[in-house]
Amino acid sequence: MIHGTEDFPLWGGAATVMVDDPGRLGAARRAVDHVIDDIDAACGAFRDDSDLARVNAAAGRPVRIGSTFLAVLWTALHACDLTGGLVDPLVGAGSGAVLIDDPPGTVTIPAGTTLDLWNMAMAFAADRAAESAAGQAGCGVCVGFPGSVATAGPVPDPGWPVQVTGGRGLGHRGEPPPGQEIVLRAPGLATSSPPVPGRTAGHWAGRLQVVPRAADAPPVVREQRLWRTVSVIGLACVAAKTASIAALASGSAAAAWLGSRELRARMVDADGRVTTVGDWPAGPGHPPAAPARAPVLNR
Numbered sequence: 001m002i003h004g005t006e007d008f009p010l011w012g013g014a015a016t017v018m019v020d021d022p023g024r025l026g027a028a029r030r031a032v033d034h035v036i037d038d039i040d041a042a043c044g045a046f047r048d049d050s051d052l053a054r055v056n057a058a059a060g061r062p063v064r065i066g067s068t069f070l071a072v073l074w075t076a077l078h079a080c081d082l083t084g085g086l087v088d089p090l091v092g093a094g095s096g097a098v099l100i101d102d103p104p105g106t107v108t109i110p111a112g113t114t115l116d117l118w119n120m121a122m123a124f125a126a127d128r129a130a131e132s133a134a135g136q137a138g139c140g141v142c143v144g145f146p147g148s149v150a151t152a153g154p155v156p157d158p159g160w161p162v163q164v165t166g167g168r169g170l171g172h173r174g175e176p177p178p179g180q181e182i183v184l185r186a187p188g189l190a191t192s193s194p195p196v197p198g199r200t201a202g203h204w205a206g207r208l209q210v211v212p213r214a215a216d217a218p219p220v221v222r223e224q225r226l227w228r229t230v231s232v233i234g235l236a237c238v239a240a241k242t243a244s245i246a247a248l249a250s251g252s253a254a255a256a257w258l259g260s261r262e263l264r265a266r267m268v269d270a271d272g273r274v275t276t277v278g279d280w281p282a283g284p285g286h287p288p289a290a291p292a293r294a295p296v297l298n299r
Contacts, residue, residue, distance in 0.1 A: 003156070010036065011046065011122070013146030017133065020140035020156040028133035028141050035129040042069035043121035052117055059094070060111030062101070070102060076120045079242040086246040091116045119147065123190055123241035126150035130187075130237075142184070149189045150237040159183035164191060164231050164266060178274060180266065182281045188237035191229050192244035226251050226269055233264040233280075 004022030006029055008015055015036075019028045042065075044050040048057075051069035065073075076089040077098065090098055094112025101108075109115055126148040133141040134153030142151045142160040149162055165179040230247045234240030243263055247254040255277050258265045264278040 003161075011146055014144075015146070016142075016144040018142040018144075018160060019133075019137055020154060021137070024137040024139045028137040028139075031133040031136040032129045032143055035125055035132055038068050039072075039121055039125040039128075042066055043072055043117050045118040052115060052121075055107050055109060056114040059109050059113055062099075062106040062108045064104065064106050066105075070100070070105065070107070072117055072121045072124050073098075073100065073107065073115070075124055075238055076115075076117055079120065079238070079245075083242060083246040083249075086249040087120075087242050089115050089117050089120065119192065119245070120238065120241060122146060123148040123150075123188075123237040126237040127188065147191050148237045148241060149184065151184065151187055155185050159185040162189060164189075165229070178268065178272060180274075184233070184281070186233045186235070188234045188240045189231065190234070190237055190240035190244050191231040192241065192248055193229055194227070194248050227254060228268045228270055228272075230254065231266045232258065 004019045004025035006017050006025055015032075017025065017029050017032050019025050040047065041050060043052045045052075047053065051063075051065040055063045055065065055069075073089070076087075079087040080089065090109065090113050092110075092113035094110040096110030096113075098110075098115075099108040100106075122145050126143050126145045127150045129145075130141050130143040130150035130152035133143060138153075140151070140153040140156055142149065142162075144162070149160075151160055160183065161181060162184045163179060163181050227248055230244040232240040232243040232247065234243060243258065243261070243265070247258050247265065247267070250257040254267060255265075255275060258277045262278065264280045265276065266280050267275045267277070269275070
């Protein structure tokens with residue numbers, strides 16, 4: 001299968017757009033760029049004028065935000081609810097609740113806290129970019145952002161070549177953690193590294209999303225983080241990112257947590273040892289007719 005591929009720097013890492021029809025790569029790239037600009041304005045981690053930066057700077061006061069930020073925030077809070085607080089976007093020692101009032105479209109976070117949305121925002125961006133690019137280009141598309149890969153449209157035979165890394169730096173034995181090239185046929189794949197510890201659980205409460213952070217609220221119990229990286233294949237990149245972060249927080253129970261949800265995963269520990277869960281794909285059964293550079297999943 002001949003792929004059209006374009007790589008470019010993005011958000012401190014690298015991005016890749018692949019299409020199954022090389023003649024439609026330009027249309028796909030334009031659609032991806034539009035999504036990147038939209039996500040960057042909403043949740044950009046490298047700018048101080050994004051909606052996310054303004055919400056964090058005004059902790060304790062309501063901030064009017066745009067629809068894209070609101071969609072990413074709801075996604076992150078839903079991930080918190082689904083995982084029993086293992087994936088919690090609210091970080092800090094403050095107590096109170098995240099309040100979403102829509103309309104008029106404002107968000108208030110407790111004083112002394114910040115929202116950590118960037119990793120979820122990249123997964124959200126990958127899903128949205130792949131869907132938009134497939135629609136605009138009219139062909140199969142694979143979009144790779146740092147730590148996040150999403151596909152949409154027809155899947156080429158045998159699939160999309162994706163390089164999954166084992167993390168940055170060296171293991172305890174002084175060797176780089178092992179990576180793997182796989183053939184991806186699913187809609188999403190995400191890799192995560194250990195998140196910041198010390199987060200608590202959340203739940204839904206009608207129109208306003210309430211994440212309890214009272215001083216007497218029971219903490220979510222987490223074991224020592226054993227994994228350098230966890231990569232998960234899912235029905236969307238956001239779903240895969242949610243599962244990979246939750247597995248990291250589950251420590252030595254990660255394989256059981258993932259297996260109970262019938263997920264496919266690849267985990268690399270501090271020594272560079274690899275553990276797979278479910279029907280994790282092996283390397284390519286046969287290479288594409290014209291090799292395409294595979295998007296690299298970094299944190």
